[in-house]
Amino acid sequence: MEPAYFIYAFAGGLLAMILRLPPLAGFLAAGFLLNYSGYELTPTLNAIANLGVTLLLFTIGLKLNIRTLLQSEVWGVASLHITLSSLLFVLIIGLLKFGGIVLMQSTDWTAILILAFALSFSSTVFAVKLLEERSETQSFYGRVAIGILIMQDIFAVVFLSATTGSLPSVWALGLFLLIPAAPFLRKILDRLGHGEMQVLFGFVLALVLGYKLFEMVGLKGDLGALIMGILLAPHKTSASLARSLFNIKELFLVGFFLSIGLTALPSWEHVALALFLLVLLPLKTVLFVLMFPRFKLRVRTSVLTSMTLTNYSEFGLIVAALAMTQGWLSSDWLVILSLSVAMSFVVAAILNNYNERLYQLSRGRLDEVPAADLHPHDKPIELNGAQAVILGMGKIGRGTYQRLQDKYNLNVLGIDNDQNKVERLSEHYQIVEGDAVDSDFWDKLLVSDQVQLVVLAMPHHAGNVYALEQLRGRDFKGRVAAIVEYPDEVERLKALGADEVFEVYEGAGLSLADRAMQEVY
Structure with a gap:
């Protein structure tokens, strides 16, 4: 060719x-x-x-x-x-x-x-x-x-x-x-x-x-x-x-x-x-x-x-x-x-x-369906008194959830937009289906002052950026932590106000070192 x-x-x-x-x-x-x-x-x-x-x-x-x-x-x-x-x-x-x-x-x-x-x-x-x-x-x-x-x-x-x-x-x-x-x-x-x-x-x-x-x-x-x-x-x-x-x-x-x-x-x-x-x-x-x-x-x-x-x-x-x-x-x-x-x-x-x-x-030009009549997957999200919210329940999200729950005794809510994953994890996690790039989602999510921490663990960098913009635009007072896959993505999230940003592979290396040395010390 x-x-x-x-x-x-x-x-x-x-x-x-x-x-x-x-x-x-x-x-x-x-x-x-x-x-x-x-x-x-x-x-x-x-x-x-x-x-x-x-x-x-x-x-x-x-x-x-x-x-x-x-x-x-x-x-x-x-x-x-x-x-x-x-x-x-x-x-x-x-x-x-x-x-x-x-x-x-x-x-x-x-x-x-x-x-x-x-x-x-x-x-x-x-x-x-x-x-x-x-x-x-x-x-x-x-x-x-x-x-x-x-x-x-x-x-x-x-x-x-x-x-x-x-x-x-x-x-x-x-x-x-x-x-x-x-x-x-x-x-x-x-x-x-x-x-x-x-x-x-x-x-x-x-x-x-x-x-x-x-x-x-x-x-x-x-x-x-x-x-x-x-x-x-x-x-x-x-x-x-x-x-x-x-x-x-x-x-x-x-x-x-x-x-x-x-x-x-x-x-x-x-x-x-x-x-x-x-x-x-x-x-x-x-x-x-x-x-x-x-x-x-x-x-x-x-x-x-x-x-x-x-x-x-x-x-x-x-x-x-x-x-x-x-x-x-x-x-x-x-x-x-x-x-x-x-x-x-x-x-x-x-x-x-x-x-x-x-x-x-x-919005405002089209008639909204009453909340009670909405499709089950389109209904508002119930926070159930959550103190920490994990956006993206992949392996990193699940690990974070477990740590916050077991070590810090927080009431944690996991959110993911994958219906199959939500159904599979619901037996062991408090998890709901939600779309973090949905502006309405944020209006529904941040109705409680109990939320102290939001962790952005979604696999798509643009989704984490959008989520952080929504959080800061709504004057969220809690802490925000996020993951990135590539080093050049760190500065963008910090500039938007993320309190902590972790590189995925760097974090994995730290965890591996900690576990490897547990038996030594």
Whole structure:
């Protein structure tokens, strides 16, 4: 592969970081610049992009609780939204037929219906990437967003089967045997440790038993990777496997974002129509925001979930390509959709940087669901007289909890945004589900003067920074301690007023030395 692909991608990602945008916005821009510079989408880059998407869906499955899909706020909103948004887009795009645009005059109503359906989907790749960057894939709003995206993937499989005129092979029924085979696969995972064999096994599951096997029986390969991840999700090392694949997946996804820009070279008419489709994007957001409160979600959850889903999907390109082979859509629309998808990613990246501010602007303008009627995961947090609060109940958080409770006799409350972790630890810890980057969360949390200490033990540095800003902005009088992974993060937290900041690995070394010398002295 040409060195230019790496140079453009790095330069684009670096520029995006300087502008305080997610690097993926820079990768998208790099793809278009490569295109204008005469480079093309190569088979190698396309293979890397497909690998990135497949591994992403596999790792989503590893973290997914299947019960999420059975929640009414997931399947209900997904079904209603895709229906209403498709109808709305048909009406609006249909009006262009009478606007004198040459390309629209040659586009029939079948093509318009397909375009509207394609635009109703949101991007799984983009949305999950945003959630991962904020460590919020397991937050309540993150789980709802991912659930809706997976429901859309299921709708995609139905659409692809129906429009190609070919149903899955009868051998697809044999895939149900993967369910009783799952315990055997988990036992294999038990014996592999945490090295290269674990990573290699993940590739075998995602690409062979997942993607290739499903593709062979006429189903969408990416769906197979997702299902394989779901089957392994209950295993105790599933989180470790997801972490092992994280950097590989991230690198391959750079290829995906580059490939969007390299898909086709647009004309000015294409750009104008792509901009028009981009103007329709807020309609998707509005529909989501209006629907979620009907399912007992509070305004913040509704707004943040809607913002995460405010983009067009790469699935739109698949729909366009399929419709083009069937003769329902001209090749021009593939170019236009490629451009609008890329533009929507850039716009969504910027908007999601300010999602909390956008929520604050919407407060008072949207009717809040009464607290008594809220979804169980959206109800206010009860402090129960806590004197110390631990934000982030990973290994460090749990160790801190135990120390404060056993040595200092404090009434400690643990808070984590991972529902599965909360359920698993609730037997031994006083722990509740909560999202520390939720501004409402802080209003609910600091209602008691009994809280003497807050420990910021979340894995994501940006989350700890936000939490500290909220604490100091609300004039919290107690002490604040925080952890960091890298030395250059210490000064930022101290400047914001943290009383104590500990480097994770330095703290681990001190603890190891103390324990090692216990028997000596």
